[in-house]
Amino acid sequence: MTSVKMPQLGESITEGTISRWLKQPGDQVKKYEGLVEVITDKVNAEVPAPLAGVLREIRVKEGTTVTVGTEIAIIEESVAAAAVPSPPPSSKETGELQAAFNTPTAAEPEPAVEQSNAGRTRLSPAVRALIEEHRISDAELMGITGSGIAGRISKKDIEDFVAKRAQPATANGEQRPTAAPSATPAPTPGTTIPLSPMRRAIATNMLKSKQTIPHAWTVAEVDMTNVVRFRQKAKDSFKLREGIDLTFVPIMVKAVVEGLKAVPVLNASWSEQGVVLHKDINIGVAVSVEDGLIVPVVHQADRMSISGLAKAIDDLAKRARAGKLGIPDVQGGTFTVNNPGTFGTILSYSIIAPPQVGILAMDAIVKRPVVVDGDAIAVRSMMNLCLSFDHRVLDGVSAARFLQGVRRWLEGFSEQVPLY
Amino acid sequence: MAVKTVIEAIREGMDEEMARDPSVFLIGEDVGNRGGVFLASDGLFKKYGELRVIDSPLAESCIVGVAIGAAVNGMRPIAEIQFADFIAPAMNQIVEEAARFCYRTAGDFNLPMVIRAPWGGGVHGALYHSQSIEATFAHIPGLKVVAPGTPADAKGLLKAAIRDPDPVLYLEHKRTYRLVKGEVPDGDWVVPIGKADVKREGKDLSLIAYGLMLTYCLEVATKLAATGISAEVLDLRTIKPIDQAAIVATARKTGKVLVVHEDNRFAGIAAEVMAIIMENAFDALDAPVMRLTGPDVPAMPFNHVLEEAFMPNVEKILVKAKELAAY
Numbered sequence: 179m180t181s182v183k184m185p186q187l188g189e190s191i192t193e194g195t196i197s198r199w200l201k202q203p204g205d206q207v208k209k210y211e212g213l214v215e216v217i218t219d220k221v222n223a224e225v226p227a228p229l230a231g232v233l234r235e236i237r238v239k240e241g242t243t244v245t246v247g248t249e250i251a252i253i254e255e256s257v258a259a260a261a262v263p264s265p266p267p268s269s270k271e272t273g274e275l276q277a278a279f280n281t282p283t284a285a286e287p288e289p290a291v292e293q294s295n296a297g298r299t300r301l302s303p304a305v306r307a308l309i310e311e312h313r314i315s316d317a318e319l320m321g322i323t324g325s326g327i328a329g330r331i332s333k334k335d336i337e338d339f340v341a342k343r344a345q346p347a348t349a350n351g352e353q354r355p356t357a358a359p360s361a362t363p364a365p366t367p368g369t370t371i372p373l374s375p376m377r378r379a380i381a382t383n384m385l386k387s388k389q390t391i392p393h394a395w396t397v398a399e400v401d402m403t404n405v406v407r408f409r410q411k412a413k414d415s416f417k418l419r420e421g422i423d424l425t426f427v428p429i430m431v432k433a434v435v436e437g438l439k440a441v442p443v444l445n446a447s448w449s450e451q452g453v454v455l456h457k458d459i460n461i462g463v464a465v466s467v468e469d470g471l472i473v474p475v476v477h478q479a480d481r482m483s484i485s486g487l488a489k490a491i492d493d494l495a496k497r498a499r500a501g502k503l504g505i506p507d508v509q510g511g512t513f514t515v516n517n518p519g520t521f522g523t524i525l526s527y528s529i530i531a532p533p534q535v536g537i538l539a540m541d542a543i544v545k546r547p548v549v550v551d552g553d554a555i556a557v558r559s560m561m562n563l564c565l566s567f568d569h570r571v572l573d574g575v576s577a578a579r580f581l582q583g584v585r586r587w588l589e590g591f592s593e594q595v596p597l598y
Numbered sequence: 599m600a601v602k603t604v605i606e607a608i609r610e611g612m613d614e615e616m617a618r619d620p621s622v623f624l625i626g627e628d629v630g631n632r633g634g635v636f637l638a639s640d641g642l643f644k645k646y647g648e649l650r651v652i653d654s655p656l657a658e659s660c661i662v663g664v665a666i667g668a669a670v671n672g673m674r675p676i677a678e679i680q681f682a683d684f685i686a687p688a689m690n691q692i693v694e695e696a697a698r699f700c701y702r703t704a705g706d707f708n709l710p711m712v713i714r715a716p717w718g719g720g721v722h723g724a725l726y727h728s729q730s731i732e733a734t735f736a737h738i739p740g741l742k743v744v745a746p747g748t749p750a751d752a753k754g755l756l757k758a759a760i761r762d763p764d765p766v767l768y769l770e771h772k773r774t775y776r777l778v779k780g781e782v783p784d785g786d787w788v789v790p791i792g793k794a795d796v797k798r799e800g801k802d803l804s805l806i807a808y809g810l811m812l813t814y815c816l817e818v819a820t821k822l823a824a825t826g827i828s829a830e831v832l833d834l835r836t837i838k839p840i841d842q843a844a845i846v847a848t849a850r851k852t853g854k855v856l857v858v859h860e861d862n863r864f865a866g867i868a869a870e871v872m873a874i875i876m877e878n879a880f881d882a883l884d885a886p887v888m889r890l891t892g893p894d895v896p897a898m899p900f901n902h903v904l905e906e907a908f909m910p911n912v913e914k915i916l917v918k919a920k921e922l923a924a925y
Contacts, residue, residue, distance in 0.1 A: 302884045302885060303881045303882065303883050304883055304884040327925055330925065332884055
């Protein structure tokens, strides 16, 4: 007998929700065959069986959230697979072994938390009607992956689920809960929005960042007039040719890459042994989604053209909003670019995503009267670049040099800068 | 069945009704020897003579006024307004007199008359030859408003309008005249007023339209099918009395509805269709009901780029429909 544990589906992920069991007790499973679907705060993933055998027991029900390392199922090795006689370790030993590998900072596994779906997304009237008609429980609903915008559960998702559920009952013979009669509502002072896995993860990471990283903050003002003019000129033909919008973000990421090349200490991580300078430049781009924020990563951004960056970012943002990011998409970032300016902000103090040491916010581009060469006053498109950095790793001089590099690149922008 | 254009179907409809019923006659600007500015009545003057195909002065209030008087006296006039944009001078006759006549006389008199009006844009007609007037007139109780989009419906609804006991505003989209071709059933083909028509079955979302936009929506549905989205297309055909049952049925079927018209947005037909859906199919909706319409600007511009910007087209409808499908 081998126990299957909730795997760690990425750095900084501490818990996962069982979305759907793909196998039922008594089923044969092949090694690496999909065993269970797990939802984490970042991605949905299929967990493969660690070995061939027969699924003996499911320990965690669908819809339940457990911490990484919790036993979720038991598989009995098939005779063929277990042909090599080796004394099986006692379950106690196995437990200790596993514990040694999974040394989460939390000393004890948290009790399983039932997740409510209520705060996750809006349900349309059609979906609500179907839920009532087919008596779909909260736990079942939690297990349904929405295919609509921002993961919204659509009518079709429910219909597909009902069609699947209508297939022969499962072996564990669990009774479907019937809708409970609604109790008389007690007067309450307010509403509690249940914490989604994403909300919980954001809370943990932000707290950890602010408690461990001494943030310093600095702002540079950039004249974006050249970039704005260029984009205005190029965007229609770009859209026609590439099928996606040419936004300021890929241009900014390009500028940041140039800045990081000049000041590598911002493309680094803090460790007690020393500052680790990264070889790759992997830029995280913050994408707001319903109920939170996710930061997919453009890997090896230093090897991409502006057009390549535009495509990569567009693809990541679309998949982020559709809830279709894979684990590699959210891992390995070495620096983050945030774009609150789209919402009109002019000064943003972003929180660093550990183990990175810097995050750059692009604020709104606003036309302002500016004194230019020869003491004339001109109308220019101005933008603030706000950098939060880890003061353990670098000082204000390096931060300023980085911002200067980014600024010079942007202000020197011309039609000679290649898009491809 | 023979394939015909919209304009041929209209001409044929008038011809057949005039042959069938001697009380039917046509009055309008240049409808006689000239055959109408779009040749809708081409040949009818020769066939039926100047007493039944009457060239009017350039005075729309006169055209409609004469039609009202004739209808009261037992005739079945077809009053042609050369362009729907020119209907304003006849507003008083239509709204104050024609629409109310039955009500005012407690049902003693009906006005069996048709007002034909070529409407709509996309033909570089600019400010005075492009407007959509359906919402303005659909607001008036006592008037029926039809807006066919295919040759078969154009003919069938025209014949129904001529035979109807009440005043019917018959809108013929100029751009469809020669653009849209289709089979028209042989024989005495009549399409009942007040019945919408599912022109294409689908299950993921519904497109509701009429007139030229119907043709565009059908094209969009074909493009959507290629991406795996099954769109139903409901042709309203009659704007008033509107076919509530058909609207509710398609909304209930798909749960996602996009209404398209080129008339201005504010208080347009889409607003009414959306209200009907909200009142009758709320519990079946899977997405907010959406609309794609012309903008709220005073008239269709002449500048071709601006005209294109004003008009809903296949590309714009496709984008909106995809947005709805992804919701």
